[in-house]
Amino acid sequence: QTVVTQEPSFSVSPGGTVTLTCGLSSGSVSTSYYPSWYQQTPGQAPRTLIYSTNTRSSGVPDRFSGSILGNKAALTITGAQADDESDYYCVLYMGSGIKVFGGGTKLTVL
Amino acid sequence: QVQLQESGPGLVKPSQTLSLTCTVSGGSISSGGYYWSWIRQHPGKGLEWIGYIYYSGSTYYNPSLKSRVTISVDTSKNQFSLKLSSVTAADTAVYYCARAERLAAAGDYFDYWGQGTLVTVSS
Numbered sequence: 001q002t003v004v005t006q007e008p009s010f011s012v013s014p015g016g017t018v019t020l021t022c023g024l025s026s027g028s029v030s031t032s033y034y035p036s037w038y039q040q041t042p043g044q045a046p047r048t049l050i051y052s053t054n055t056r057s058s059g060v061p062d063r064f065s066g067s068i069l070g071n072k073a074a075l076t077i078t079g080a081q082a083d084d085e086s087d088y089y090c091v092l093y094m095g096s097g098i099k100v101f102g103g104g105t106k107l108t109v110l
Numbered sequence: 111q112v113q114l115q116e117s118g119p120g121l122v123k124p125s126q127t128l129s130l131t132c133t134v135s136g137g138s139i140s141s142g143g144y145y146w147s148w149i150r151q152h153p154g155k156g157l158e159w160i161g162y163i164y165y166s167g168s169t170y171y172n173p174s175l176k177s178r179v180t181i182s183v184d185t186s187k188n189q190f191s192l193k194l195s196s197v198t199a200a201d202t203a204v205y206y207c208a209r210a211e212r213l214a215a216a217g218d219y220f221d222y223w224g225q226g227t228l229v230t231v232s233s
Contacts, residue, residue: 033217034213038220040157045225046206046223048219052217087156089157091220093218096170097145097170098173101156102156104157
């Protein structure tokens with residue numbers, strides 16, 4: 001079974017830039033996987049950030065951006081703020097209606 | 111503004127069937143263009159897609175759960191439901207319902223989420 005991989009944790013300084021990635025245990029992520037990204041703070045439901053690789057969801061600030069970097073999907077946060085400290089999840093569409101979440105990245109801003 | 115609200119028992123005994131309902135407001139399940147989804151999160155862990163249903167009744171399930179999962183829709187009540195059979199302690203999780211918007215070519219993404227409901231499996 002294909003595993004969607006994410007960095008377990010990452011840290012960034014306030015005002016800094018960080019790129020989180022979303023890969024496959026076997027193979028490369030492309031736009032055909034329609035990667036999407038979600039932000040979750042403790043005790044809250046996830047919030048949609050990015051879909052279809054690089055489209056920001058309504059109300060998401062433009063310091064969040066999505067792309068394909070090499071063989072992975074990527075979420076870049078530019079000018080990190082304290083309230084960006086959250087868990088970030090990617091989701092890949094595997095075809096035939098099947099979706100797989102990555103394991104999530106815990107982002108610390110310090 | 112679309113809103114989703116999960117409801118159902120917070121405690122289920124092992125070997126029994128977990129049943130949850132998601133009530134949708136601010137939009138019609140029958141409008142098309144969306145998949146109605148269930149996702150869960152084990153305590154302190156990541157998110158896991160369970161499956162989803164289209165208003166027509168077409169269903170798609172996580173292969174690892176497929177043998178135990180049934181998702182159904184009641185368009186007259188604007189609700190969809192999850193049944194997970196033969197539960198064990200490993201099914202203890204927060205269960206979210208969510209709407210997934212279909213993209214033009216293929217794929218979809220979750221655009222609205224319920225607040226989630228904790229279901230504990232214990233005798």
